Amino acid sequence: MTPLQFEAAHSAAWNELEAALGALPKGRRAAPADRARIATLYRAACEHLALAEARAYPVWLIERLEALTARGHQRIYRESDFGIDKLRRLFLVDFPAAVRSHWRHVLIAFIAFAAPLVVTGVAAYADPGFVLSVHDARAVDEYEKMYGDVDGPLGRRSAGSDWEAFGFYVYNNVRIAFQCFAGGLLFGVGSLFFLVANGTMAGSIAGYVTWRGFGPNFYSFVVTHSAFELTGIVLAGASGLILGGALLAPGRRSRLAALADAARRAIVIVYGMTAMFLVAAVIEAFWSSARWVPPDAKFAVGGLCWVAVLAYFALQGRSRAAAATPS
Amino acid sequence: MTAPQETPRRLDTRYAAETPEGISLALRPAGVVPRFYAYIVDLGVRLVVFIGATIFLAQLGRFGGGLMLLLLFLLEWLYPVVFELGPGAATPGKRMVGLAVVMDSGLPVTPAASLTRNLLRAADLLPSFYALGALAMLWRHDFKRIGDLAAGTLVVHIDRSGTHGAAPPPAPARAPAVPLPAAAQAAIVAWAGRVPRLTEARADELAEIAVAVVAPRALRGDRVAALIGVAHWLLGRR
Numbered sequence: 001m002t003p004l005q006f007e008a009a010h011s012a013a014w015n016e017l018e019a020a021l022g023a024l025p026k027g028r029r030a031a032p033a034d035r036a037r038i039a040t041l042y043r044a045a046c047e048h049l050a051l052a053e054a055r056a057y058p059v060w061l062i063e064r065l066e067a068l069t070a071r072g073h074q075r076i077y078r079e080s081d082f083g084i085d086k087l088r089r090l091f092l093v094d095f096p097a098a099v100r101s102h103w104r105h106v107l108i109a110f111i112a113f114a115a116p117l118v119v120t121g122v123a124a125y126a127d128p129g130f131v132l133s134v135h136d137a138r139a140v141d142e143y144e145k146m147y148g149d150v151d152g153p154l155g156r157r158s159a160g161s162d163w164e165a166f167g168f169y170v171y172n173n174v175r176i177a178f179q180c181f182a183g184g185l186l187f188g189v190g191s192l193f194f195l196v197a198n199g200t201m202a203g204s205i206a207g208y209v210t211w212r213g214f215g216p217n218f219y220s221f222v223v224t225h226s227a228f229e230l231t232g233i234v235l236a237g238a239s240g241l242i243l244g245g246a247l248l249a250p251g252r253r254s255r256l257a258a259l260a261d262a263a264r265r266a267i268v269i270v271y272g273m274t275a276m277f278l279v280a281a282v283i284e285a286f287w288s289s290a291r292w293v294p295p296d297a298k299f300a301v302g303g304l305c306w307v308a309v310l311a312y313f314a315l316q317g318r319s320r321a322a323a324a325t326p327s
Numbered sequence: 328m329t330a331p332q333e334t335p336r337r338l339d340t341r342y343a344a345e346t347p348e349g350i351s352l353a354l355r356p357a358g359v360v361p362r363f364y365a366y367i368v369d370l371g372v373r374l375v376v377f378i379g380a381t382i383f384l385a386q387l388g389r390f391g392g393g394l395m396l397l398l399l400f401l402l403e404w405l406y407p408v409v410f411e412l413g414p415g416a417a418t419p420g421k422r423m424v425g426l427a428v429v430m431d432s433g434l435p436v437t438p439a440a441s442l443t444r445n446l447l448r449a450a451d452l453l454p455s456f457y458a459l460g461a462l463a464m465l466w467r468h469d470f471k472r473i474g475d476l477a478a479g480t481l482v483v484h485i486d487r488s489g490t491h492g493a494a495p496p497p498a499p500a501r502a503p504a505v506p507l508p509a510a511a512q513a514a515i516v517a518w519a520g521r522v523p524r525l526t527e528a529r530a531d532e533l534a535e536i537a538v539a540v541v542a543p544r545a546l547r548g549d550r551v552a553a554l555i556g557v558a559h560w561l562l563g564r565r
Contacts, residue, residue, distance in 0.1 A: 002561070002562060002563025003516075003561075003562050003563055004562050004563035004564065005563050042348075043348060046346070046348035046349070046350045047348075049350050050349060050350055055509060056509035056510055056512060056513035057513070058494075058513065058516040058517065058520065058562065059513075059516075059517055059520065060493065060494060060520070066352070066353055069346075069348075069350060069352070070352050070353075070433075073346055073352060073433060073434075074429075074434075074435055077434050077435065078435050161388075161389035161390060161392075161393065162393075163389065163390045163392075163393030163394070164389045164390075164392045164393040164396075165393070166393050166397075167392065167393030167394060167395065167396030167397045167400075168393070168396050170396065170397055170400050171396040171397065171399055171400040174400065174404075175400065175403070175404070178404060178446050178449060179449045181446055181447075181449075182446060182447050182448070182449035182450040183449075183450070185447060185450040185473060185477070186450070186453075190450075243477065256476055259476060259477050260476065260477060260478075260479045262477075263443050263447075263477035263478060263479075264439065264443075267439045267442060267443050268439075270442070270443075270446065271442075
């Protein structure tokens, strides 16, 4: 069969497929009958392309078929189910299950964050001068104002509005969390650095403020949103450590293959921890800073939040995750 | 020709992704320069959006200040994700340069992969001005930056080069003197398509090699016309 005969015999089908692929804007769903027809034509075009290549047909014929099959491929294999169901499954099953299955990374991240937090906290409480070796004097002064018995919202540097604070928390905290995740690519060192640095800064301030006697103000401010924010920091670090761990110990795969697999697993935790930071930002901006809420109410709500968050990671989705992954 | 096993080491950067149908999609990964242009355009778009929004939000006082920071966050992290998951799979800058993001299997980019490659941008940025990302891209044949490596994505040119494979110019058909193998047939047809873009002397020089075998009697006459005639015969005009 000569190339021209081949083209004459099949160009009607190619034209039909071209028209069918062009008719619908991407994303719009075709009628079932059309979809079946497109699939049939696409398979035929793939067959023709293989034949044309094997028979060394002219380049224009092969390029036309390549373009056609590439467009058909993009259309047919488009994933179309990232809707509300997938989102629900993410938070009901996948996210807590991913955190549990990476408990080693979470544990390392927790230690890297909590150990400096406790050590510097105790150090700053025992020796108030210690805080100055972590923060400069002006920052310490500001923290005193933030948690002291002055007017204005708790825990704010300036008397900004709740909305301004909310914007800042999202912009700043979530960005740090994302950088903590990406820092895992430096063999995990970047993530560990963020964890230790954040633990040190938070711990020294907590110890100092407690020593100054602002404990009730400070702890009633942090108790609620910290349930989401501190766990979020640990999970951000853990997601980075998953990447770093894959690079350090790829097992029997190439480092690149291990990294790609680790990224697929870690991104589930990134989804979840981003949501936790957003919840923390809302609480921190609109609830934690409110002076009209009595500290006891904040401690009660904050305690409930802590129990809820820990229970969520311990229990949520256990049965369904086990059912989904037979091992 | 196009079958990869005949040319084990290619000089070009074409990337073959095999599909379940047993064909290979030819993808053309985009290098540092077009992606830099696309980045500059995107930076401009984001800057214009941010400045425009700032002028408007400044009227709203402190509430507007909060929204501004939210907008900055969205523009910094989610702007590429939103556009890459939309139709075209490309940010405005990429679309302008003619690029798109696909999975390295040739499939459309998934939400998880798009988010991964754009969050890991923070690592590509290091130590400054995308140095690590540019280095990774220059290192590889498929121009993946670190985020692409982890996400398994590829930035490709969407427009196909139209310079190869034009139909040959008209000439009377002529049967070759000897039977030709498929690769030789393809070479003659491809040459005939390129004739309009070659100088006369170069077309003749190339024709001479083949004409000596396929049409020895035309060796002293118009060799180019004779070989184009053979190409027409091979295509099926007899």
